[in-house]
Amino acid sequence: MKAWAELLRLPALFTVPGDALAGAAAGAGRPGRRALLAVGCSLCLYEAGMALNDWADRAEDAVERPHRPLPSGRVRPAAALTAACALTVAGLALATRAGRPALTVAVPLAATVWSYDLGLKRTPAGPGAMAAARGLDLLLGAAATTGRVRPALAPAALLGTHTLAVTAVSRQETRTGSPLVPLAALTVTALLARALPSRPPTLLGTALAAGYAATAARPYLHAALNPSPPLTQRAVGAGIRATIPLQAALAARAGATTTALVTAALGPLARRFARRVSLT
Numbered sequence: 001m002k003a004w005a006e007l008l009r010l011p012a013l014f015t016v017p018g019d020a021l022a023g024a025a026a027g028a029g030r031p032g033r034r035a036l037l038a039v040g041c042s043l044c045l046y047e048a049g050m051a052l053n054d055w056a057d058r059a060e061d062a063v064e065r066p067h068r069p070l071p072s073g074r075v076r077p078a079a080a081l082t083a084a085c086a087l088t089v090a091g092l093a094l095a096t097r098a099g100r101p102a103l104t105v106a107v108p109l110a111a112t113v114w115s116y117d118l119g120l121k122r123t124p125a126g127p128g129a130m131a132a133a134r135g136l137d138l139l140l141g142a143a144a145t146t147g148r149v150r151p152a153l154a155p156a157a158l159l160g161t162h163t164l165a166v167t168a169v170s171r172q173e174t175r176t177g178s179p180l181v182p183l184a185a186l187t188v189t190a191l192l193a194r195a196l197p198s199r200p201p202t203l204l205g206t207a208l209a210a211g212y213a214a215t216a217a218r219p220y221l222h223a224a225l226n227p228s229p230p231l232t233q234r235a236v237g238a239g240i241r242a243t244i245p246l247q248a249a250l251a252a253r254a255g256a257t258t259t260a261l262v263t264a265a266l267g268p269l270a271r272r273f274a275r276r277v278s279l280t
Helices: 003-007 011-016 017-026 034-057 059-065 078-098 100-118 126-146 148-169 180-195 204-227 231-239 245-255 257-266 266-274
Strands: none
Touching: 003 011, 003 017, 003 034, 003 078, 011 034, 011 231, 011 245, 011 266, 017 034, 017 126, 017 148, 017 257, 034 059, 034 078, 034 100, 034 126, 078 100, 078 126, 100 126, 126 148, 126 257, 148 231, 180 204, 204 231, 204 245, 204 257, 231 245, 231 257, 231 266, 245 257, 245 266, 257 266
8 A cells, every 4th residue: 555655646646636626716616516526537637647657667767766666566567557547537537527628628638647757758848748737737627617717827827837847846856956947946936926916915815825935945945055866856845745835825816715725724734644655
């Protein structure tokens, strides 16, 4: 069970529901049955990506991360690939239940996940593909609840920009890299934190934006000062966890206070479980 928890990076699951919830909030939709189906679809496709990622990287991990579940022999490659396929099918089935607009977004989302893991990840288009996947995940929530994605385009762009920065940093987490990458991510975080609060700003929105910046900024700074693998991996983990206050801030920006608070409550859970299973 622990091997599968590592393979699927279970603590990262807490960063997923906020995508669809923030999308629903942006579209002025209420988080009802269809929003829950969108969350379920997001969780399945995210975990499909995790399993497929390790299956695609099994030869590289045998050299750089021999402790990972596949190269260590604790999970068979065929089992990981089967899990990725089954989770993808399950995610698309849930999107079908959420309605045609949701399925229209879920299909390109699944295609982006598979394209990233099987090829784009090692190209300059990798960070952009990952950013697109997160943006589509947010649009999925809007499509499922209201049938429209246009009101959620701006929040999706903000979430995608954050994901772009985190992914760019993650590309050098197994080697000593350039300090410019985490420094650029730090700059992006500061700009996003400034753009998050609504106009006029609310106390909750401002607090969540500050929490987002506080979660990611310090690890990014440490990685910029010393871009070694351990500090870079911590920066990547912090960037992933920072997704939660970012999602909550986006929901607060749309006026969905309850959704923002529920999303923010996932942050401590992600931090607690990340002490047991690595996010990266």
